[in-house]
Ligand SMILES: O=C(O)c1cc(C(=O)O)c2c(n1)C(=O)C(=O)c1cc(C(=O)O)[nH]c1-2
């Protein structure tokens with residue numbers, strides 16, 4: 075592809091020891107080497123220098139204006155004291171994590187007419203001396219970490235069929251794994267792996283099986299080719315079993331009566347063998363998915379009790395369907411149901427089978443061709459893409475939730491045409507329920523008991539804020555329409571610190587340490603579906619919908635004196 079590199083610091087990055095696989099399996103406490111920091115997806119850092127006692131004294135250490143608008147969702151990834159962040163408009167920035175000095179900026183040369191949906195990017199992956207970036211035009215790029223120069227690039231899918239990419243790649247087992255977007259365009263979704271050294275394809279596994287493959291009989295003849303099942307959020311990984319857990323999006327077209335059957339593996343989590351890409355297990359959250367409930371977010375890997383009370387290796391996932399799921403993962407692959415609890419109100423799912431976890435629907439709520447149906451939660455679900463976090467200190471799972479929003483959908487026939495929307499509706503409307511007392515919230519759930527421990531509600535805002543949990547007994551997140559970035563007491567949800575930033579904060583927060591000092595980092599930069607959602611909420615409550623745009627990387631610290639006095 076050959077993008078442009080702008081190198082500001084002519085001395086560049088002088089000291090960048092190659093990142094080993096071991097550093098990814100067991101990251102140094104002060105590093106944030108991947109999307110959720112660790113392979114289990116917990117979004118947890120053990121750093122505790124910033125804690126409940128001193129977080130009130132958190133102040134900006136430095137900030138950096140990215141120069142672009144739209145949704146800044148990527149976490150600042152930090153290794154070797156270097157921060158890598160991505161932004162909309164196809165930029166990757168490398169900055170000195172302690173000072174904010176720019177080392178280099180890479181801009182992908184996107185000449186193709188790429189899909190305008192979801193103009194965002196969720197970050198990089200690292201291994202060795204390389205940084206991996208999934209560009210919007212469905213090209214995977216490897217950059218030299220020290221210089222930002224392209225080492226290799228590989229076309230992973232055809233943009234003419236409306237494939238695009240927004241996710242952070244996952245490095246596992248010497249390979250770079252990616253997933254694709256395009257679920258509203260009749261793509262056939264897949265997860266693919268590329269050799270980290272050369273960019274050569276190692277395997278590619280479709281999320282929609284062909285007729286002769288397992289699950290192929292859950293589709294009517296021919297429908298698998300345009301069945302969607304996009305994979306636009308980074309998977310998690312169990313290095314022991316060598317299984318990758320990846321989420322699969324909505325089915326296409328949206329109206330399930332146009333493709334009778336369960337339609338595997340849409341709206342599912344799949345377990346893939348990292349060496350071969352073979353699907354070894356799956357759990358489907360909504361069969362014959364008809365709600366645009368992409369279940370792309372990967373479940374967090376955590377130990378929890380099974381139905382008999384024995385501790386097992388588990389998976390937890392609050393899905394777009396409004397159900398928080400506890401599942402058991404096995405080293406061979408199969409995924410077993412443990413329990414499912416509604417974490418936001420919903421009127422579609424009426425029952426969950428105690429044995430299998432299969433849901434039952436109120437058919438009067440399920441969208442279909444030629445009817446108008448209203449259902450809750452909305453198209454965006456109880457939680458869209460923003461990440462949950464889990465703290466091993468509290469045993470709590472933290473969820474950025476949205477309640478009391480519904481969708482009214484009038485279904486229609488649709489013909490597949492390459493590169494064009496393949497949804498099938500005459501109208502789509504978002505509604506806030508009449509009696510709604512709040513929309514967004516941060517929820518904390520005990521994963522051992524399946525009970526909500528606390529909830530912090532936002533009466534006049536949705537919540538699109540990914541969550542960071544720390545060893546300092548804190549969680550951090552933004553997500554609201556008041557431009558706040560907040561620190562909460564992880565035990566009880568008390569807000570211990572908040573700071574208005576330049577824009578709404580839908581960025582994924584991270585924390586890291588350089589030269590013995592802890593920092594907390596996040597990108598501000600409101601955009602993508604949070605804006606769309608906020609407009610509906612503002613209209614309902616009669617408040618201003620104005621959240622200014624513009625990306626800024628923010629890095630916070632507690633000044634040295636304050637750290638000392640807190641100890
Ligand atoms: O089906 C897809 O391929 C696809 C892709 C994306 C994306 O890549 O960001 C989103 C969605 N769907 C989607 O349904 C959705 O609500 C959504 C919100 C956002 C965002 O960044 O705020 N992206 C996406």
Ligand SMILES: [Ca+2]
Pocket residue numbers: 257258323324366368
């Ligand atoms: Ca979708």
